Amino acid sequence: MELFISTRGDASGVTAPEAVLRGIAPDGGLYIRKDMPSIPVEELAGADFRALAERILGEYLTGYDREEIRGCVERAYDGKFDVPEIAPVRAVGDIHVLELFHGPTAAFKDVALSALPQLMSCALQKTGARDEILILTATSGDTGSAALTGFRDVPGIRIIVFYPDRGISPIQRAQMTTMAGDNLGVCAISGNFDDAQTGVKRIFAELPEDFRARCHVALSSANSINIGRLAPQIVYYYSAYLDLVQRGALRMGEKLNFCVPTGNFGDILAGYFAKRMGLPVGKLICASNANNVLTDFLNTGVYDKKRKFLTTISPSMDILVSSNLERLLYLALDCDARAVRERMAALNERGEYSMPEAAMAKIRESFAAACATDEQALDAIRRVFREHRYLMDPHTAVAWKAAEDYRAATGDRAPCVVLSTASPYKFPASVLTALGEEIPADAAAQLKRMEELSGTKAPAPLAHVLDRAPRFRDVIAPGEMMNYVMERMTRR
Secondary structure (H helix, E strand, O other): OOOEEEOOOOOOOEOHHHHHHHOOOOOOOOEEOOOOOOOOHHHHOOOOHHHHHHHHHHHHOEOEOHHHHHHHHHHHOOOOOOOOOOOOEEEEOOEEEEEOOOOOOOEOHHHHHHHHHHHHHHHHHHHOOOOEEEEEEEOOOOHHHHHHHHHOOOOOEEEEEEEEOOOOOHHHHHHHHOOOOOOEEEEEEOOOHHHHHHHHHHHHHHOOHHHHHHHOEEEEOOOOOOHHHHHHHHHHHHHHHHHHHHOOOOOOOOOEEEEEEOOOOHHHHHHHHHHHHOOOEEEEEEEEOOOOHHHHHHHHOEEEOOOOOOOOOOHHHOOOOOOOHHHHHHHHOOOOHHHHHHHHHHHHHHOEEEOOHHHHHHHHHHEEEEEOOHHHHHHHHHHHHHHHOOOOOHHHHHHHHHHHHHHHHHOOOOOEEEEEOEOHHHOHHHHHHHOOOOOOOOHHHHHHHHHHHHOOOOOHHHHOHHHOOOOOOOEEOHHHHHHHHHHHHHHO
8 A cells, every 4th residue: 555655754654544634744744655556548538527536536545445435526526516527628719728616615626625524534434533623724715715615514623714814805705704614713814825824834833732632633734735635636637638538629648738827836736646647748837926936936946935925816826835846846856855854944944945957857847837917817818708708717817828928938739728726706806807897896796797798697606605794703913823723722
């Protein structure tokens, strides 16, 4: 059985259920398999999304048996999505768009966060864990509502979500702060996503073990630092490829490029895992907004977070410390955990690190990078709607522009899929601005105007979220997060 080990050197491997429950390794590293299972795409022709999920998760998450995985998949994707394909592909001009927003919160996180609670519940039963699980999650906008929805009223699990008080859309805020469920907690911080993510990591590292024992609580995460959140994202790369083969837009075995709007690096890393497992992926184009730390890293080999944090119209990408990049470093550095540790320490202490050219050459074999400003994203929304009558949200628009720029710069005309990570209805003010419309003051009126322009209906989960009264109103400083969590652990 292939075990999961830490990117920072804890060599005591654990099974997938144990890794899912822990979320992060005791030494602060991320769990990873050195060797990927081989899953040739030719073997999966004709499989629907659920069958793909069963095969891929069954092969990758060693420690679960096939019946357990089948049950997790059935419960994860049973009636939660508004289309039977789960993640359909749409042809928009000469680019294909993978729509990942058909779940209960209208964002791509739903695909993985429908599966993670099932994997975690199954792991609790398998391991006989007696402690309650407390999920701590930082969100830049979409993970929070998807995690809250996925874990709502799951026995033995509670969840607290931290989000930046400014920078997310009114609909994203309403989705989190109005969520029903007895096991949920939501708190804003007077900072940005990186502050929230750093605070969560600090709690994992520094919350005293004796305090956890007294409270009978074990910590875990719903962010893509949890391998149980990352693994289900592999599935839709396979499903997109097979959809295009089935409709004759791609030959089996032909290379397919993917352009991914990227923040914490989990979504695009899942594509890299798919490539290592046998999917014929050409280039993974890492699309960044004005917070273009990843673009600079992939072009120069230097990761430098010492720059101004910008609040953009694509808030889920407003990130300067991309946690999942650590897994890619580990693989590119030939699984040298000490080299990873040194770079993570340098990032923490000096705000930057550099990579050897040999490692960067390996990375660039699979990855390219491009970025787009708010103005360029708004222009892409406008052009694509005018030319194709297809409406994009600002994150998808960043990826669209990055795909155009990559093609223009390289001449690479391989078929390309842009990952659409959120419904445009989650960001009505930005979309209406792009279309040259006046912005109604009321967000509900904004949604109605978008429906009139596009001839489509807003997703049902968004239609009435603004009518609900907030349940959660706490706002704290980042330095107060530890005490906030400890107080709630004690209060229960």
